Amino acid sequence: MATIPVAVLGATGAVGQRFIQLLEGHPLFQVVALTGSERSAGKKYHEVCRWVLDTPMPAAVANLTVLDADADLPAQLVFSALPSTVAGPIEQRLAAAGHIVCSNASNHRMEPDVPLIIPEVNPDHLALIPVQRRRRGWSGAIVTNPNCTSTPATMVLRPLLDTFGVRRMLLVSMQALSGAGYPGVPSYDVVDNVIPYIGGEEPKLEIEPQKMLGRLEGETIVPAGFTTSAHCNRVPVLEGHLVCLSIELERKADPAEIATVLSNFRALPQELRLPTAPEQPIIVRHEPDRPQPRRDRDAGRGMATVVGRIRPCSLFDIKLIALSHNTIRGAAGASILNAELMHAQGWLA
Numbered sequence: 001m002a003t004i005p006v007a008v009l010g011a012t013g014a015v016g017q018r019f020i021q022l023l024e025g026h027p028l029f030q031v032v033a034l035t036g037s038e039r040s041a042g043k044k045y046h047e048v049c050r051w052v053l054d055t056p057m058p059a060a061v062a063n064l065t066v067l068d069a070d071a072d073l074p075a076q077l078v079f080s081a082l083p084s085t086v087a088g089p090i091e092q093r094l095a096a097a098g099h100i101v102c103s104n105a106s107n108h109r110m111e112p113d114v115p116l117i118i119p120e121v122n123p124d125h126l127a128l129i130p131v132q133r134r135r136r137g138w139s140g141a142i143v144t145n146p147n148c149t150s151t152p153a154t155m156v157l158r159p160l161l162d163t164f165g166v167r168r169m170l171l172v173s174m175q176a177l178s179g180a181g182y183p184g185v186p187s188y189d190v191v192d193n194v195i196p197y198i199g200g201e202e203p204k205l206e207i208e209p210q211k212m213l214g215r216l217e218g219e220t221i222v223p224a225g226f227t228t229s230a231h232c233n234r235v236p237v238l239e240g241h242l243v244c245l246s247i248e249l250e251r252k253a254d255p256a257e258i259a260t261v262l263s264n265f266r267a268l269p270q271e272l273r274l275p276t277a278p279e280q281p282i283i284v285r286h287e288p289d290r291p292q293p294r295r296d297r298d299a300g301r302g303m304a305t306v307v308g309r310i311r312p313c314s315l316f317d318i319k320l321i322a323l324s325h326n327t328i329r330g331a332a333g334a335s336i337l338n339a340e341l342m343h344a345q346g347w348l349a
């Protein structure tokens with residue numbers, strides 16, 4: 001099968017590099033264009049990219065010339081890893097010009113006509129695409145994936161909400177350094193330390209899951225009705241965001257029942273066998289000290305959510321730990337899986 005040409009915006013950054021890595025040898029998509037800031041535009045990718053991943057920079061992209069953010073792109077499908085300071089108007093311009101923009105940036109996530117998608121959670125919300133096109137007069141579209149910390153919480157909540165109902169949740173995160181991009185948090189601030197603040201993060205965790213877990217009624221998403229309180233912390237780990245969740249359920253359940261429901265969870269990406277989908281979206285570990293970022297973040301090629309320490313909670317009903325790879329399932333892998341779903345459902349035609 002011929003591959004579909006794609007462009008990566010913000011290709012030199014932490015998430016951009018993950019896109020390049022995950023798209024190497026991809027069965028559907030082939031990288032043909034890259035963009036960067038003024039710093040990089042006009043230069044070869046290998047000259048301007050400080051490659052921080054453990055696999056070599058793919059030869060096929062090393063000699064591509066980095067384009068500037070305003071360039072015409074030779075690909076309908078565009079993956080955006082742009083900073084939110086600049087992503088808004090660039091992504092809108094591309095969607096108006098007919099591109100399908102699968103974006104990591106937070107700018108458009110909460111707009112009512114923009115799908116905010118985890119394919120295992122709310123694939124039906126792609127039905128907002130024609131609504132978006134009609135309202136904005138666009139021939140392309142913007143489809144977003146969530147914040148990298150919303151991701152593990154929302155994955156776990158999908159089967160819990162469907163099986164038991166959810167009333168309230170307390171979330172405490174321990175977020176990896178790569179979440180702050182490259183070069184990110186100065187080593188002088190974070191080595192031997194925990195930083196109990198990530199700008200703008202807590203409100204996102206309190207609203208994004210409600211949108212994804214909400215019901216699409218006509219042209220509107222009715223948010224899921226539970227409430228969340230979030231605390232976010234930056235910890236000296238390279239990759240892998242850990243969240244401690246305390247959850248109040250509508251119907252009581254014991255830890256063994258919760259573990260079974262989470263382990264048995266399967267969804268459309270598994271049914272469709274999408275190339276980037278993990279076979280098992282939620283893996284439950286039973287050891288007392290798992291999941292751990294270093295040991296568990298690569299489960300399911302970085303696309304699985306690893307859950308452990310499921311136990312009773314004296315404030316709410318249950319508590320557990322969930323881990324997700326922030327630059328794979330929380331960013332580049334998430335966008336690619338969204339694009340695979342859109343391809344399978346005919347949106348990229």
Ligand SMILES: NC(=O)C1=CN([C@@H]2O[C@H](COP(=O)(O)OP(=O)(O)OC[C@H]3O[C@@H](n4cnc5c(N)ncnc54)[C@H](OP(=O)(O)O)[C@@H]3O)[C@@H](O)[C@H]2O)C=CC1
Pocket residue numbers: 009010011012013014015016035036037038039040041069080081082083084086087104105106146147148178179180181182183326327330331
């Ligand atoms: N890191 C993570 O875990 C996650 C990140 N995200 C989101 O993904 C996006 C990318 O994040 P991340 O990779 O961490 O960021 P980085 O800071 O590591 O990379 C930013 C990229 O954008 C380019 N860029 C910077 N300024 C401009 C500009 N003015 N015009 C055009 N391009 C520009 C940079 O190019 P150059 O190198 O040429 O300057 C670089 O390629 C952000 O919106 C972030 O919030 C989402 C989920 C998780």
Ligand SMILES: N[C@@H](CC(=O)OP(=O)(O)O)C(=O)O
Pocket residue numbers: 084104105106146147148175176178179180198201204326
């Ligand atoms: N803020 C997240 C990463 C991120 O970029 O989030 P968002 O895509 O919501 O801006 C972190 O630091 O780990």
